[in-house]
Amino acid sequence: KATKTQPSPVIDKAAFKAAVIKHLHCTLGTDENKANNHAWWKATCAAIQEQVLEGLRKTQKSHYLNDTRAVHYFSAEFLMGRLLSNNLQNFGLFDVASGALKELGVEISDILEEEPDMALGNGGLGRLAACFIDSLATMELPAIGYGIHYEHGLFRQEIKSGAQIERPDSWRDYGNPWEICRPESIQEVSLYGYVETKYGDNGRVLKEWHPGSIVKGVPWDIPVVGYEGKTVNVLRLWQSEASDYFNWDVFNAGGYVDAQRENVSAETISKVLYPNDETEAGKELRLIQQYFFCSCSLKDIIRRYKRAHGDDWSRFADQVVIQLNDTHPAISIPELMRILVDRAELGWDEAWGICTKVFAYTNHTLLPEALEKWPARMIEKILPRHLEIIYEINHRFMAEVDKKWPGDNAMKAKLSIIEEGNEKMVRMGHLSVIGSFAVNGVAEMHSRLVKSSLFPEFDELYPGKLTNVTNGITPRRWLKACNPALSKLIDKKIGEDWPRDLDKLQGLAKFASNKTFQKQFMKVKLENKELLAEEIRKSLDIEVDVNAIFDVQIKRLHEYKRQHLALLNIMALYRRILENPDYDMHPRVFVFGAKAAPGYKLAKDIIFAINKVADKINNDPRVNNKIKVAFLPNYRVSLAEKMIPAADVSEQISTAGKEASGTGNMKLALNGAVTIGTLDGANVEIAEEVGDDNIFIFGLTVEEVNELKANGYNPHDYYYKDPEIKAVLDWLETDYFTPGKPGALVSIKQSLLDNGDPYMVLADFRAYSDAQIAVDAAYRDKERWAEMAIINTAKMGKFTSDRSIRDYVERVWKLSPCKIES
Ligand code: 26Y
Incomplete structure (x- = not known):
């Protein structure tokens, strides 16, 4: 009761x-x-x-x-969304x-x-940070989030004639009621300049960094309210400003005036969030952004520590743990070394001992193009002392490698922080692994691959350092707040404490085959579909049938996430209907939401193609409303909150081995959507929880992907062998979907054939298309489908971010909760 x-x-x-x-x-x-x-x-x-x-x-x-030990979550992104309803x-x-x-x-x-969304992040990694600080406050853990107070968050997406247009996001234009400026905690950050070597007494070498410019970091605090409101932690975001003394004299003296002209000005540092995820651009301003917020945050932490402990560094690592959200804040490692060695004048070994007890690093990707590397020359220009420190860290590390693998120079080259080549590059991943006491991947399968293919030698060198913490989502936002009708139904059935203890949802499983409960559950789903249908009508002027299957794919646009695989299947269904007007399928609405990085040509082409195919299908009377395609513009947290409760089917169709975890998969299943997906990322664990009968798994496994690649994958084989694949790809080349503009969609075909189909879309097409037919059949059995949906909700307990945080606390952070006295 x-x-x-x-x-x-x-x-x-x-x-x-x-x-x-x-x-x-x-x-x-x-x-x-x-x-x-x-x-x-x-x-x-x-x-x-x-x-x-x-x-x-x-x-x-x-x-x-x-005087609590606290975790400091360093992240270049926090995708908070709206705060009023949450608070x-x-x-x-x-x-x-x-x-x-x-x-x-x-x-x-x-x-x-x-309320404008606070969209200071790109996607999964940024939203994960937001869920984590929610859980930290809910669990009464002492924690602070540190990041950047971007003036413009992720761009607003408009769709013009099918194509994505980027418009600036201005989330603070009319004032943000939540944030508090803290001028009393301003920090200063140095950039550029040169390093002077001095000799102290007893022959000690002293390094002095003479910066070329100094900028101010102004902190803005956003309160983070835990569930049931006891603990209110903060998210501290740094905004850059010109400092009073922009130290030009030093530069003039050194004759650096001309070089200085190319330098970044103070105000631009926190101007805008870089809209790329998973592709490293190597831009100077981005590195400066990273250093800027890390340096401000470390100085802030040290100021607070010194207030309690003065100059006694011996307890620093007992009080402070810093979680690096990917390598974006990895420059913190040499920055803390600089502060300890050059400023506090600790010996190297003592300083390194502290550093390697303070930092822990989360890896979110295996994709080579997303692994950050910075040209050594760029670091030298912006942060000359940090480059020296990185070389010193590496020098000592190389000695360690030599001890483990004596004389093995290939191994040294492989593990070195410095990648030799035309241009020397600093590998931020290696720096992070070496400088941290713990490294984690974000789902079981991903962590296994981090150990076996990304960092196998590090795993050998530092046994036990590499571990797993499976991602999670906050059920407060992603069920209680976004789906009030389902929440109330659940409250009535199993009580009201599931938002704190999500395993309680298990209690729904015993009602999964209860007809009355099925009806209630599906009635809520229908109401949510009506709300989304209204949204689709308002935003796109498309009428959708709420009795159709709502099939939802929401995530950043990426080849590896394979929105184009979904598109090819939609085209195939369309073609089947044209060839056979009686083609038997339950009506389906394919709903998409996705932003493409502005410079990612093929991703934008895929958005364009989805919209063009949508136009054609939605307006073709021969389709007889069996298919509708709705690409909702400007996908963001607040739109996700409307789409997720209305989904029947959750598309999680990345190439196996490419999606580190995924978190949208968890949100959709929690709201009673059934997954169609590959054995990738956290899908594997979702399948374990719900059981094979309550999920549609298809496609190549990681092992099969690797084997196929090793044996020479040729997409043309599939093109010639499977007439439907051929017909659909050839269709893209005509002007059928883009009247008068033949070839407007050809880049997709080219990438799948001429460019070798790097994400094996064609190899998985038939399996996917068959799995979709199985979904269709399953949906027609109303009771069976209701049971599946209920089981999905019932079995999502594992994926609360409270569990992720509990794992971090036990395996990595070693924190204790702190009761708040009134
Ligand atoms: C280096 C820079 C261009 C960059 C910027 C942002 C690189 C990556 C990113 C963002 C990555 C990201 O969002 N990764 C996602 O993290 C989620 C949380 O762990 C995972 O669920 C998801 O699989 C992964 O793609």
Whole structure:
């Protein structure tokens, strides 16, 4: 029977209403009659922010008084999305606020829509960071997120005549009600310049970095409210500003004036988030962004440590653990060495001993093009002292390698931080593995591949350092808040404590074959589909049938994620209908959401192709509404929150071995979508949880992918052997989908044939298409499908980010919760 765990709200409806009105008057300078939705939104934020800041103050006091060990999550990306609904939800004040606003004549759903997404991230890695800080606060763990206060987050996507156009994102244009500027904690960061070698007494070599310029880092704090509101941690984001003394004299003296002209100016550093994921651009500004936020954050941590421990460094590694979210913050390692050796004047070994107890590194990819490497020359220009330190780290590491593999120069070349070649490159992955005490992959299979193919020698050299922590998602945002109808149904069935203890969802499994519960569950799904159908109508002017299968593929656009595999299948279905008007299929709506990196030509071509094929199919009466294709523009967290609850089918069709984990797969399954997917990333673990009967697995395994590659994969074999593949690819070359413009879609065919089909789309096509037919058949058995959907929700307990955080705490961070005293 249902249990009550929500504490009684700290503020009642009348008081909340009064607070909203007060802020309307005193913060916004307007009144109930003049206020528009935007003003109501801001006043509501301000009202809840009072509670947030009270929690923040208490949390900081408790952490300070208890001198807690804390985790510092360093990430260049935090994809937070909207905060109002989340903060109301976590304080248990959603109904209070909604009721108060209703009495004021305002619909809460309207004002929630006023909030711009905080999109300071690209995709999975950035959203993971956001889920993790939610779990950390919920679990009352002392933690702080450190990142960059980008003026412009990920671009806004518009679709014009089928093609992606990028527009600047301006999430702070009309003010952000959550963030607090902390001028008292400004830091300064040095760049450029040169290193002077000096000799101290007793012959000690001293290095002095004379920077070419100094910039200011201004911290903005975003409170992070844990579920049921006890702990309020912070996300601290650094904004760059010109410092008062931009030290030109040094440069003039050195004759560097001309070189300086090419240098990046202070304000540009935190201007914009780089929109590439998984492809390394090697841009100077990006390296400066990374160093900027790492240096500010380390200095911030050290300032706080010194307040409690003075100059005694011996306890630093007991108090501080820093998690590096991929290699983007890896420059932190030489930066901490610089501070310890050059500034605090510790000996190298002591400093290195501290460093290697403080840092832990998460790897999110095996794709070679995503592994960061910086030209040594670029690091030398921007951070001359850091390059020296990297060489020194490497020198000592090479000695270690020689001890393990005496005289093996090939091994040294392979493991060195420095990649020799035309241009010397610094491998940030190697630096991260060497400088960390723990390294983790993000799903079982990925971590196995990190050990066996990415870093096998490091695994031998440092046994036990490489480990796994499977990703997770916060069920507060990704079920409770985004799917209120399902949440209420679950509350009624198994009680209300599942958002904290997601394994409780197991309790639904015993109702999976109960007809009444199936009806209730599928009724909620239908209502969610109606809401999404409305969204599709508003945004695209496409009518969709809510009784159709809603088939959802939402993620960044990448060849390895294979949106074009889905597209080829859609074209094949279309063709089957044209050839046979009685072709038997349950109506289906294919819904896509995806942004392409602005410079990724083929990814943009795939978006264009999806839209062109959609136009044709959606308007062809012969299709008889059996297929609709809807590409929803500007995919982002707040749109995901609308799409995920409405999905029947979850597309997770990456080439095996390429998707490190995936997290959308978890969100969709949690909301009762059934996965069609490859044995890749966390799909493998999802399949383990739900069982083979409740998931559609197809396609090559990692081993088969490797074997096929080794034996010389030739996509032409599939093209000539399978007439449907040939017909569909040839179709792309005609002007059928792009009237008057033959060849507009040909780049996709070229990549799949002439370019060798690097992600084996054609090799997996038939298996995928057959799996889709199996999905179709399964859906027609309403009861069986309902059972599958329920089991998917019931078995997602493992994938709460609370479990991921528990794994990090036990295996890596060794943290304890801190109770917050009121
Ligand atoms: C180097 C730079 C261009 C770069 C910038 C962003 C490289 C990579 C990224 C982002 C990577 C990313 O989002 N990776 C995803 O991380 C998720 C969380 O672990 C995984 O679930 C997902 O499989 C992986 O692709």
